Amino acid sequence: MSVTSIGKYEFEPLDKQENFHGNQLTYINWEQHLLFCAPVCLPLPPEMPFGAFVQEVLSGVYSKHPDFEKIDWDAAKWTLDGADFTPDLGKSLADNGLGHKSLIRFWTPGLKGIAGSHS
Amino acid sequence: MSRTVSITLQNNDDARPIIEAIKKDNPKATFNLYPAMVKIDCDGRLIVKQETVEELLGREWDVQELHLSIISIAGNVDEEDEYFELSWNI
Amino acid sequence: MAEKRKKKMGIKQRYSMLTRGLGWDTTYQPMDKVFPYDNYEGIIIHDWEGWEDPFRLTMDAYWKFQSEKEKKLYAVIDSFAQNNGHLGITDARYVNAIKLFLTGVSPLEYQAARGFTHVGRQFRGVGPRVACQMQAIDELRHVQTQVHSMSHYNKYFDGLHSAPHMHDRVWYLSVPKSFFDDARTAGPFEFLTSISFAFEYVLTNLLFVPFMSGAAFNGDMATVTFGFSAQSDEARHMTLGLEVIKFMLEQDERNIPIVQRWMDKWFWRGTRMLTLVAMMMDYMLPKRVMSWREAWDIYFTEAGGALFADLARYGIKPPKYADIATKEAEHLSHQAWHIFYNYTHAAAFHTWVPEKEELDWLSEKYPDTFDKYYRPRLEYLDKEEKAGRRFYNDTLPMLCQVCQIPMGFTDMDDPKTISFEVSEYKDDKYHTCSLGCKDIFDYEPEKYVQAWLPVHQIYQGNCGGTEIEDVLKWYNFNMGADNMEYKGSPDQKLWDEWQAHRKKA
Structure with missing residues (x-):
């Protein structure tokens, strides 16, 4: 549907990729660890290797959680924009299929959060 | 299905005779006291009568003086010189 | 009182003299040019005289009663200030609810004044025009009285110094701000449905x-x-809200689907905005009157139930997703408080872990959910804080494209898992927190692609700089005083000193 308006109604989206200085927005959520209240949002270079994303970005975001150091990354399950996904750590984010405003969710089996509360 | 109409008034000296009048004219009404206010619920219909408030107050009372004490209402409003009424058409 | 003086005219007559006599059909210019906005939304009005005013307040009565209200109010405000009323509150934590009110709600009163002034010009019918103009004056009075009342707290407590500035910039204040921006940029009938009906009447x-x-x-x-x-x-505004709905529905049956869609949209937007109130009630009042859940049951389930049963005769159904909103009443306050606990370093008020008795109260009020999902987390946070490791989330959150709240709401049937929705529009993705927000986006994507999402704006470099400190400066925060944990805050220090003095005395 479209906006009911008094005239032509067309505007530029505010969050086009070119507004982020060479980065693309990436949304990240560590599932069932709601100590972090919500998924996070970061502007990342599309050429960043996925390995660096896990080692540097995810640890920067989540390492305060006592479960973080217990994560077995080989067992982690991932989805990218709603579909199951197996990342290639050597390839870049872009080559792994991440676009502007992609959502990455990951599950860490066996880890149930603070006192088993999924926090 | 709830048919409750409701009026919430400040619990103060201006409102007290109105609350009393509601009690008199709406025997089915229930009164819920909260800090600083009272929420009055009634099934289907609730009326505030000028005559009853005036009797209790001992002076003329304009139904619109209700505006000074009212906090909230639920129901369709019918306001006349002699009364203020809330109702649902169900 | 048999000899009572009779007024020359009845209330209905007096009111009709005030309103109806003021309107006329223009002749130099066609009416459609004089009132260009009241039909483009698709609402069909056959007879503007069909508008009924339940409260028949004439201008003289209006001024009389409003001035009485003001006199009473300012007597209390003066006495509160003269008697150091701030010393009589239960606990300084309470003032944080006032900070949120002044920065989040009072500016909306001003937005409402602007909105009603605008639509009060745009209707060709005199009934709605008069009602809207009176409401515009009321709303202006509200923002003024709120600023005056709360200014007393600004003498002693942090975070109250820049409400209008903050309202336009701070991330969580974009939630109420965008709500009203959305309403004010709609047509006049949608504006009344959003503000007068969904917001004033229902919520x-x-x-x-x-x-x-x-x-x-x-x-x-x-x-x-x-x-x-x-x-x-x-109470008067609420009747305006109900009246405008009945008016539209009675005028033409083609109005029904339009009204229904607006109700669905604005009910959902309203419940999202009230998230702030949910946590104010469950977490920020040291002495509690009722839980958010109980308030929801009384004011939505029961009162809303009767309202929508009444409107059923027009073919109107209860708002879409009302069932989800009712499920959310179990979770909303806890999830919202957690968002602010995560990001208090970027908020102009303090958060804290509730005291043990307060946690017990929450356990009692939310027996099915609080102990299972929320209490362990709060106890862990408390332990961490006491060990000198107060938890803050250092990464900015993902926001919903429509309600602009951080995506902290879970699937209501699975409170372990965040709820995600996404739409594609012109090659870009737009994420929303719920089906309610997604529907709103999908119906008018052109409108919501323009959303000024604070997190994205920060990353674009439009909010004072790249470091969080730069952004907080741009927000006009006094760092270390307005923000951060309540324990150890200047507010707490001052309050504790007052209490110590009182004991000595």
Whole structure:
């Protein structure tokens, strides 16, 4: 549907990729660890290797959680924009299929959060 | 299905005779006291009568003086010189 | 009182003299050019005289009653200030609810004044025009009385110094701001449906009634008095909300689907905005009147149930997703408080872990959910804070494209898992927090692609700089005073000193 308006109604989206200085927005959520209240949002270079994303970005975001150091990354399950996904750590984010405003969710089996509360 | 109409008034000296009048004219009404206010619920219909408030107050009372004490209402409003009424058409 | 003086005219006559006689059909210019906005939304009006005013307040009566309300209110405000009323509140934590009110809600009163001034010009029918103009004056009164009442707290407590500035910039204040921006950029009938009906009629009770009663319970006579003084106007505004709905529905059956869609949209947007109130009630009032869940049951399930049963005769159904909103009442306050606990370093008020008795109260009020999902987390956070490791989330959150709240809401049938929705529009993705917000986006994507999402704006470099400190400066925060944990804050220090003095005395 479209906006009911008094005239032509067309505007530029505010969050086009070119507004982020060479980065693309990436949304990240560590599932069932709601100590972090919500998924996070970061502007990342599309050429960043996925390995660096896990080692540097995810640890920067989540390492305060006592479960973080217990994560077995080989067992982690991932989805990218709603579909199951197996990342290639050597390839870049872009080559792994991440676009502007992609959502990455990951599950860490066996880890149930603070006192088993999924926090 | 709830048919409750409701009026919430400040619990103060201006409102007290109105609350009393509601009690008199709406025997089915229930009164819920909260800090600083009272929420009055009634099934289907609730009326505030000028005559009853005036009797209790001992002076003329304009139904619109209700505006000074009212906090909230639920129901369709019918306001006349002699009364203020809330109702649902169900 | 048989000899009672009879007024020359009855209330209906007097009101009709005031309103109907003021309108005329223009002849130099066609009416459609004079009133260009009242038909483009698709609402068909055959007879503007069909508008009924339930409260028939004439201008003279309006000024008389409003001035009486003002006199009473300012007497209380003066006495509160003269008697150092701030010393009588239950606990300084309470003032944080006032900070949120002043920065988040009071600017909306001003937005409402602007909105009603605008639509009060745009209707060709005199009935709605007069009602809107009166409401515009009321709303202006509300923002003024709120600023006056709360200014007393600004003398002693942090975070109250820059409300309008913050309202335009701070991330969580974009939630209420965007709500009103959305309403004011719609046509006049949608504006009335959004503000007068969905917000005033269906939802403001939840904001003003139990919360203000809570203010009284916590010793804040200034706030309860402005709250109830505003609310006395609100009763009139609510009837305007119901009247505009009935008017549209009675005029033409082609209006029904339009009205229904607006109700669905604005009910959902309203419940999202009230998230702030949910946590104010469950977490920020040291003495509690009722839980958010209980307030929801009274003011939405029961009162809303009767309302929508009444409207069923027009073919109107209860708002879409009302069932989800009712499930959310179990979770909303806890999830919202957690968002602010995560990001208090970027908020102009403090958060804390509730005291043990307060946690017990929450366990009692939310027996099915609190101990299972929320209490362990709060106890862990408390332990961490006591060990000197107060938890803050250092990464900015993902926001919903429509309600602009951080995506902290879970699937209501699975409170372990965040709820995600996404839409594609012109090659870009737009993420939303719920089906309610997604529907709103999908219906008018052109509108919401323009959303000024604070997190994205920060990353684009439009908010003072790249470091969080730069952004907070741009927000006008006094760092270390306005923000961060309550424990150890200057507010707490001052409050503890006052209490110590009182003991000595």
